[in-house]
Amino acid sequence: MRILAISGSLRSASSNTQALRALTALAPEGIEVVLYDGIGDLPHFNPDLDDDAPPPAVAHFRAALAGVDGVIFSSPEYAHGVPGVLKNALDWVVGSGEFAEKPVAIINASPRAVHALASLTETLTMMAARIVPEASIAVPLLGRALPEGGVLADAEIAEALEQAVADFVRAIGRD
Known part of the structure; x- marks a missing residue:
């Protein structure tokens, strides 16, 4: 089983990215969690470019x-919403359907x-993603300034x- 982890932050020391890096080490045996680091490479969403030959970064995503x-997503909040880079990434896959179910x-x-x-949940729900509530959690990392690997040490x-x-893997396995 493969799981893609996407951080909504481009900051190298982002607590969101640290949480997702920790998941790569905490995944059950036989489960691969891969951190996707290419959302910053996506061009600004433009429907005129969304055709049979989308930009390479879009095709890769x-x-x-x-x-x-x-x-699995982890995203900071900027001005009461998701960062523009994450919303842009999601806009590129609205019409192509990768999140359907x-x-x-x-x-x-x-x-x-x-x-x-709330915004991310609404967007993903509109895209027909199946949110797994038991695997969607809040962890108190804000302001902790943990060193690399510090999430695992807590x-x-x-x-x-x-x-x-583990709850996410179980939910996927029930499908």
């Missing part, structure tokens, strides 16, 4: 989504980020993430 059993979990690295969570957070990915 679509192929990455099509080749996995589920997707695709199991999705959302990790919220800041429990205060309720607007971005037993409480690591345990919550490990449980979330």
Whole structure:
């Protein structure tokens, strides 16, 4: 089973990205969690470019989504919404359908980020993604300034993430 992890942040020290990196280590045996790092390479969404030969970065993103059993997101909140780079990435796959019935979990690295969570959930639901509530959790990483690998060193957070990915795998397996 392959799961794609997508961070809505381009920051190298992003707590959202750190949470997803931790998931790659916490996944059950036989489950591959791959961190997708190409959303910053996508051009601005333009329907005129969305034809039989989309830009290479778009084709790569679509192929990455099509080749996995589920997707886990973690995104910061900017101005009460998801960052533009993440919304842009999602806009590129609205019409192509990679999220139709695709199991999705959302990790919220800041429990205060309720607007971005609601916005991301609404967008993914409109795209026909299947949100897995038991695998969608909030973890208190905001303001923690953890060093690389620090999420794994925090037993409480690591345990919550490990449980979330296990719940996600179980939900995918029920399909």
